[in-house]
Amino acid sequence: MKPKYKKYKIQKGDTLQSVSEKLDKTTHEVKNFHNVFCDSDEYIGVTFPKGLKELYIYPTYNEKELSLIPKVPFDDAFKLSLKPTQNKINYGVMYTIKSGNEENTLKFEVSVIYKGKNEKDNLVFEVDKISKTFINDEEVNTIADELAIKTSDVLYPLEVNITEEGKWIGVNNYKEINKRWEQIKEKILDEYEGEWVERYLLLNEKTLGNEDDLLGSLQKDWFLNSYFNTIYVYYSHKFKFQTSTTFPILSNCKSVSYDIEQKIEEYLDEYNLIRIEQKGELKEERSKADLENEMNIPYYGVLYPNRDIAKGNYRSLYFLNGKTNLIESLFLECSIELEVMKEIQVVVSLL
Known part of the structure; x- marks a missing residue:
């Protein structure tokens, strides 16, 4: 069976940034992949948690190995x-x-x-x-x-x-x-x-x-x-596309928008699961001041369109049953950088 992940042993002096550079991944890719598989006390936030000894990292395959792995059963024109x-x-x-x-x-x-x-x-x-x-x-x-x-x-x-x-x-x-x-x-x-x-x-x-x-x-x-996200769509021949999504990270105003890349792995993993990833950044007409005040309209964003631009990140991972296409687990994390940083993580898994 092909491994779903590999493990990297944390060395003295390792940081999230230095390990990400070794693996040729962004810090968000490294921490979010690890967070899908780790226990809650090993979640990575801005830095490695105290006492973290091993890091879950992406596996790699060569072309011969890839030919032996089942592909995602798309309908016509890469429709899931x-x-x-x-x-x-x-x-x-x-x-x-x-x-x-x-x-x-x-x-x-x-x-x-x-x-x-x-x-x-x-x-x-x-x-x-x-x-x-x-x-x-x-x-x-x-x-x-x-x-x-x-x-x-x-x-x-x-x-x-x-x-x-x-x-x-x-x-x-x-x-x-x-x-x-x-x-x-x-x-x-x-x-x-x-x-x-x-x-x-x-x-x-x-x-x-x-x-x-x-x-x-x-x-x-x-x-x-x-859970009810837009993942059952047409994917391109490159198995990814650019789109947008929203999430209600702020409680008293409408959901905020993120520009994302949505990607589906061409191959099933060793558990015959389909892997879908969404990743992107905050893209809002509302400015940071608008969002600080939990406004539904871009008041300050219209007055000062090139100032006070809000920032944030979005990442989700879905693992679907390779036969039924139904969700077996998901991890979603989104953030918004206000005066007080806001971040929501959602984990859903089969019992």
């Missing part, structure tokens, strides 16, 4: 198709949220199952939470966190509408969610009391009371944005 099955798939999900020097993790488990097509010929997938939510490896233990989890539970099971390219575009079971809210609200009011609780529920009720508002809220969901 979504082939949904009605088997429930369970995933573990972990978010790592970094804001300056502060870092927090959030973990939970979900199931995903294909339900068929709706009247508009969109694919319908059901997403359901199947575990408790853990913040920094502990169950939620504050009233505010408990309320947030209980009110978000009204969404599940959630049916989402998906395009043939794998992008999620809407909610399919809005009426059912609205009905569930009344029952959940009564339970919360029986368990908690206080004016601030009622105000909190009222804000949630306003969001749930309008389908467009609910859709706008869900557009900030990191799992939906990373």
Whole structure:
């Protein structure tokens, strides 16, 4: 079996920059590839974590070896198709949220199952939470966190509408969610009391009371944005193309845009998985000041188009089953350089 990765033994004096130069890779390529396979305590941020002894690095193949490796089964004209099955798939999900020097993790488990097509010929997938939510490896233990989890539970099971390219575009079971809210609200009011609780529920009720508002809220969901991404598309004969993507890294304004290169490996790995990578940089009409103030329009960006340009990076890796083309694991990381650096990491893997 061909190795999915090699290991590099960290030498005294090695830095992320010096090792990247040895391997003829960028620092982002080296750290992001390593982060896909390593344990959470070995994640590389700006520098190597203390005590890191081995680094996961890209394997290399010669031409003879490549001829023995199965190729990705494209449809006509290098089209990768979504082939949904009605088997429930369970995933573990972990978010790592970094804001300056502060870092927090959030973990939970979900199931995903294909339900068929709706009247508009969109694919319908059901997403359901199947575990408790853990913040920094502990169950939620504050009233505010408990309320947030209980009110978000009204969404599940959630049916989402998906395009043939794998992008999620809407909610399919809005009426059912609205009905569930009344029952959940009564339970919360029986368990908690206080004016601030009622105000909190009222804000949630306003969001749930309008389908467009609910859709706008869900557009900030990191799992939906990373799992239902546009990866089932036509790839060029070079197995890559330039495109753009968005991600809701800021909580109070619309998603930010990144110009990316999307690349699919021509060959399956030794586990018969398809590897897709997206990598690029922030490309926004909104300036750094606009984004600092979480504005939806480029106010300062229009006034001063060549000043205060925001910077950031985007990287994702998808590993798909070579027969079904369904996601087995993914890693997504995006950042934006504001006065306080913001970075989100999403890891999804089969249970």
